[in-house]
Amino acid sequence: MKMMDRAIDGYKNIVAGKYIGIFGNPIKHTLSPIIHDTISMSMNIDEKYIPFHIEDNLGEYVKLAYEEGILGLNITVPYKQDVMPYLVDIDKAAKEIGAVNTLVRVEGGYKGYNTDMPGLARAISSEGISLEGATVVMLGAGGAARAVAYMCLKYNASKVYIINRTVEKAKNIADELNGFFGVDKISALGIDEYDKVMDKESEYIIIQCTSIGLKKDDGLPLVSNDDFYKKASAGVDLIYNPAKTPFIKCLENYGIKAFNGLKMLLYQGVMAYELWNEVVVPEEIVDKVYYELEKKLYGEEAKGNNIVLVGYMGSGKTSVGKRIANEFGYKFIDTDEYIVKKENMTINEIFKTKGEEYFRNLETSVIKELIETTSNSVFSTGGGMPLRRENAMLLKKLGNVYFLRTSADNIYSRVKDSKDRPLLLCDDPKQRIIDMLEERTPKYAYAADYIIDTDGKNINEIMTIIGGIAHEEGAGE
Ligand code: NAP
16 A cells, blocks of 8 residues: 555646645645645755545555655544544644644644644734724524634634524534633524624624635625624635635625635645745745635636736836837726825825824725726736736736736836925935835835836837737737
């Protein structure tokens, strides 16, 4: 018996310095290799992730994996509980949740961890949502819901309601976790009791833990009264495919922040990787993994056919952008002008009256809006827009991003006589440009899909390069 006999097709002949992997059934469609192989590649770690199809003899395969030197494993459906007797140790939180999704190699065997729960907690906090003191309404009481309820208590939610079709399952979770934490915070409700939450609570975070929304013709989960969703302050759906379930669409319709389960999947993987390799995965690499996951899952949905130009002032974003728009029959949008129109104020006035933080938030919400509303457009972006990491990732969703890289000398000669560049109103504008380019160039490069060196090229030449790439990518068809 060899572990590689259980590797799924396409993985049997992989050779690497070290191996990590996943046990499950079914396992063919797992996205985990994207997470772990992207991290290994980005961090120059000679390690490969192998999905193993395990039908029976789970204990023997855990032993064999250890004997063959496998560094770590993920465990997925249906083995998250079944694997527990075959481990030499289990982390306290995983024991309390009652499920293990990560095995870490230790002396004599594997130790079990649960990274689903902290993965979701990290996903929620990365969206700026805090559970501390919050009321949470959970829809569903299956396997995943247990870890979610545990997370709510662990992160000090003040009250948790679990609504489920089979109310006994919600009661079991409530009784067990209330007892375990020595609190009386979790209440179990049947579907027709949702109005009790609405009567008592002015707002709540909804965490959608049922499997309703996976199928194309699914409707809202458990509660069909829109007023129930309108009272949410934020929403999370554990489902990530499709990207927008009826639950997410409903909250977004009311302007309520909602996100899907892809970040939970991402962070449970990142945290497993960190445990196996005793490293911290840098945020830039986490972003990259997320982008790869989105691309694989949602394909073209994740990237519009727009052309996005980023770079420092005077790098030619506007003149090149207008020229491309003309040539392609695309619409030209200057994001600064878009904001000015939207706010009915100049950028300077916005900075003066509302502050930089307000303007940067505005930029982020404008990109989100443009992702939803535009296609066949060329964007000239404000010089500061891609500097925020969140914006850099969002711009990649808006379209293909091109960094027009230009030397300080050329920028200076183009803008030196301009009167409307407040940034350059200083004693030594050229040095200012040099300093700012030094700081910004890596950030523009990070945001970009393609870097175009513009020095020595005229507008036509730059347009031809971008046009060639865009054509290959299928834009303009
Ligand atoms: P599960 O144990 O099978 O539980 C399913 C839940 O959905 C139960 O509460 C069940 O209610 C409810 N449900 C299913 N069909 C229903 C229907 N027609 N009407 C009413 N209720 C229905 O599944 P799970 O493992 O907890 O997973 C739940 C969801 O979370 C899945 O969609 C899964 O894809 C997602 N998930 C995501 C991640 C991630 O990384 N993002 C991780 C784990 C799970 P009853 O109890 O009444 O049957």
